[in-house]
Amino acid sequence: MMSGSGNSSGAASTAGADGRHDDDxxxxxxxxxxxxxTPTIPDELVEHYLGRSGFNCPDLRLTRLVAVATxxxxxxxxxxxxxxxxxxxxxxIKDNKSKQPKxxxxxxxxxxxxxxxxxxxxxxxHPEYFADSxxxxxxxxxxxx
Amino acid sequence: MTYGGGxxxxxxxxxxxxxxxxxxxxxxxxYGHAVSRISVTQILEATGFEHSYRRPxxxxxxxxxxxxxxxxxxxxxxxxxxxxxxxxxxxxxxxxEEIASVHGFAGQSDPNHSLSSSGVVLDLxxxxxxxxxxxxAGSIARFPVTRSRxxxxxxxxxxxxxxxxxxxxxxxxxxxxxxxxxxxxxxSSVPRKQMERPHFSFRxxxxxxxxxxxxxxxxxxxxxxxxxxxRNPYLVPPLPHRERQVSDMTIPSERKAVSVFExxxxxxxxxxxxxxxxRGVISNKRPAVRFRIGVGTKSMSKMLSLRDTGMKEDLWxxxxxxxxxxxxxxxxxxxxxxxKPNELAQL
Numbered sequence: 001m002m003s004g005s006g007n008s009s010g011a012a013s014t015a016g017a018d019g020r021h022d023d024d025x026x027x028x029x030x031x032x033x034x035x036x037x038t039p040t041i042p043d044e045l046v047e048h049y050l051g052r053s054g055f056n057c058p059d060l061r062l063t064r065l066v067a068v069a070t071x072x073x074x075x076x077x078x079x080x081x082x083x084x085x086x087x088x089x090x091x092x093i094k095d096n097k098s099k100q101p102k103x104x105x106x107x108x109x110x111x112x113x114x115x116x117x118x119x120x121x122x123x124x125x126h127p128e129y130f131a132d133s134x135x136x137x138x139x140x141x142x143x144x145x
Numbered sequence: 146m147t148y149g150g151g152x153x154x155x156x157x158x159x160x161x162x163x164x165x166x167x168x169x170x171x172x173x174x175x176y177g178h179a180v181s182r183i184s185v186t187q188i189l190e191a192t193g194f195e196h197s198y199r200r201p202x203x204x205x206x207x208x209x210x211x212x213x214x215x216x217x218x219x220x221x222x223x224x225x226x227x228x229x230x231x232x233x234x235x236x237x238x239x240x241x242e243e244i245a246s247v248h249g250f251a252g253q254s255d256p257n258h259s260l261s262s263s264g265v266v267l268d269l270x271x272x273x274x275x276x277x278x279x280x281x282a283g284s285i286a287r288f289p290v291t292r293s294r295x296x297x298x299x300x301x302x303x304x305x306x307x308x309x310x311x312x313x314x315x316x317x318x319x320x321x322x323x324x325x326x327x328x329x330x331x332x333s334s335v336p337r338k339q340m341e342r343p344h345f346s347f348r349x350x351x352x353x354x355x356x357x358x359x360x361x362x363x364x365x366x367x368x369x370x371x372x373x374x375x376r377n378p379y380l381v382p383p384l385p386h387r388e389r390q391v392s393d394m395t396i397p398s399e400r401k402a403v404s405v406f407e408x409x410x411x412x413x414x415x416x417x418x419x420x421x422x423x424r425g426v427i428s429n430k431r432p433a434v435r436f437r438i439g440v441g442t443k444s445m446s447k448m449l450s451l452r453d454t455g456m457k458e459d460l461w462x463x464x465x466x467x468x469x470x471x472x473x474x475x476x477x478x479x480x481x482x483x484x485k486p487n488e489l490a491q492l
Contacts, residue, residue, distance in 0.1 A: 023261035030270050031234065037273045038280040040191075041184045044287050045177060046213055053217030057232045065234070065269070069241050070212050072272050074185060074205060078192035081201075085194075108189060108197035113204060121247055124204055 031061045039067040080116035081108055180285055181206040191279050216240050241265045
C-alpha cells in the first residue's frame with residue numbers, strides 16, 4: 001500500500017511537473033510572441049515610467065508585457081465608455097419639444113468616461129462650469145449651434 | 146478621428162487659438178503626457194469612437210501613465226518581498242493580478258493557481274493573438290536625454306582604490322586625512338591640492354557679480370580663498386579672548402560750562418553780523434520763564450516795526466528783511482541776556 005500510494009503520489013507529482021512544464025512553455029511562447037507584436041504604447045514611454053517607479057529589468061519582453069497590459073486596460077475603459085455613449089444616444093427622448101436633437105455621433109465625453117472609470121476604481125470628477133463667462137452653465141449643444 | 150476644440154461651457158476661457166494648456170509640472174512629464182495622448186487617441190479610434198473632447202483624452206492619458214507607474218511599483222514590491230532587486234515575469238504577473246482582482250479574472254479563487262497560466266496572462270494572449278495591431282504613430286527616441294558628464298580630474302582618481310561592491314557612478318571617496326583626526330598631522334603636512342572640493346558651492350549659488358568674497362568654483366584654491374577671507378572683514382575668523390587689548394571707556398565726570406557765543410558762533414558768522422565779545426557765561430541754573438503779553442520793551446517794538454515795513458514791499462524783499470530782522474533779534478536777545486541775566490526772558 002505504501003508503494004502504491006508512493007507510486008500514485010509519484011504519478012501525481014510527475015503529472016504536476018508536466019503541467020508546470022507545459023505552463024512554462026506556454027508562457028515562454030507567449031513572451032516570444034510579444035516581440036512580434038507592436039503595442040500602441042511605445043516601448044520608450046513604458047520604459048521611462050517603469051524606471052521612475054524603480055522597475056529594473058533589461059528584458060524588453062517584460063516592457064512589452066506591461067505595454068500590452070496597459071493597452072488592454074485603456075481599451076477596456078474605452079469600450080465601456082462607448083457602451084455608455086451608445087446607451088445615451090439610443091435612449092428615447094422624454095420631451096418631444098426639447099431644443100436639442102440627439103447626437104448620433106459617437107463622441108467621448110467626460111460623463112461617459114467618468115462612469116466607465118468608476119467601475120475600475122478611478123474617481124474622475126469634472127467641474128460643472130467655471131463662473132468666468134456669461135454663458136457658463138448653459139448646455140454645450142446650444143452653444144455649439 | 147476629429148479632435149474637438151473642447152467643451153467651452155465646462156472649460157476655462159480659451160485663448161484666440163482655441164487651445165487649452167494642461168497643468169503639467171515638468172518638461173519630462175509634458176513630453177510623456179503628449180506621447181501618451183497620441184497613444185490614447187489611437188486606442189480610442191481602434192475602439193470605435195469617431196470624435197472626442199480634449200479633456201477626456203487628457204484624463205485617459207493621465208490614467209495610462211499612472212497605470213504604468215502602478216504596475217511598476219507593484220512589481221518592484223513583489224520582487225523585494227522575494228529578496229530580489231530585479232523584477233522577473235512572475236512579479237509582473239502578480240502585479241497585474243492584483244490590479245485585476247478588483248474586476249476578477251479566471252482562476253482568482255484558486256490560491257494555488259499557476260502564474261504561467263493565470264487568467265491575466267490568457268487575456269493578454271488573446272489580445273496579442275487577435276492580431277489587430279495598431280502600432281504607435283511615429284517613432285520616439287529614448288528619453289530623458291542625459292548630457293554626457295565631463296570626465297573627472299586625474300587628481301580625484303589617482304588615489305582611487307577599485308572596490309568591487311561600489312558602483313562606478315557614485316562619487317569618489319574624499320581624502321582620508323580630511324576626516325581622520327590625527328594629532329601629529331597639521332594643515333601644512335597635507336598637500337592642499339589633494340583635498341576634495343565639493344562640486345556644489347553655496348558661494349557660487351548665492352554669489353552676486355562683482356561682490357567681494359565670492360569666487361567661481363572653477364578657480365578656487367586655498368591661496369585665493371585666504372585672500373578673499375582677508376579682503377572681506379566679515380569672513381575673518383573671530384579673535385581669541387584677550388588677544389587684542391581694548392582700552393576702557395572714559396566717561397566724562399562733569400559737564401563744563403559752555404559759552405553761549407561759542408555755541409552760536411557759526412550762526413552769527415553765517416549771518417554776517419558783528420560778534421560782540423562778552424565775558425558772561427550762562428550758569429547752569431536757568432531763570433524761570435514767564436510770558437509777558439504786551440509791548441513793554443524796545444526790542445518788541447522794534448520787531449513789530451520791522452514787520453510793518455516788510456509788508457509794504459514785495460515778497461522776496463520781505464523775506465530778506467525778515468531774515469535780517471531775525472538775526473538782529475537773536476543778537477539783541479543775546480545782548481539782553483548778557484546785560485540782564487536776572488530779568489525775565491522774552492520770546
